[in-house]
Amino acid sequence: MRYVRVFADENGKSAFEDVEVEGTPTVAVEGVPPLLVSGPFPASEMLVVEQPPGGTPEWEPHVAPRSQWLVVLTGRAAVTVSNGERREFGPGSLLSFEDTEGEGHVSAPLTDDLSFAMFPR
Template sequence: MAADSGKLNVTRLYTDSAGESHFLDETAQVQEVDFAPPAPPMFMSAPTEVKQMVYLKLPTGWYGDLHPAPRRQQMTLLSGALEVRASDGEVRQFRPGETVLVEDTTGKGHASKSVNGESVVLVVQL
């Protein structure tokens, strides 16, 4: 397996003590496991408890102005493109397969919108 297979990139969106939201690039560690024998080994992170999982579909042109997240959630894009602006002004675009851990549940929050004329489908773990 590839030498860098023991790492997984995750973006975190958090609030600082002044109430501003910021992005932070983090690396989750994964290790090789026999998860589903007789299938070949694969890489897995440490388990994280999830209480619920939902799918969200944002229609083409959807826009949510600055708002804090309603709860801590992990969002993984399945289709479309999502642009997120932290309250500090940094803007990032997320594409299918990318994950963001949304933890800015207080403060000014973030703004989000579907871009590129596409609807956005996400799986959200709460």
């Protein structure tokens, strides 16, 4: 499994890191053949966020309000980190936002149907 980590380095600059996590063949539920399972990863709750009708204005640079997982459900969004690197994410993208201090990042919806689930840690 692969996810993208957004974090603040020792100078407070946000950056991307591609993380590969090895899955282990595991019987998750009786009657289902073994699946590759990664984790468990801690999460305290789930929030589903949808872009309001008519879109949203340009988002400002911000830090993550807390360390959290984010899964894009619909639409597309871009994230830009301190060095100007910009990546686009669509449905199924898994991100770990850990830049709770420093310069932060800029998120920008690219489509009117953006929705995502956030799992605070």
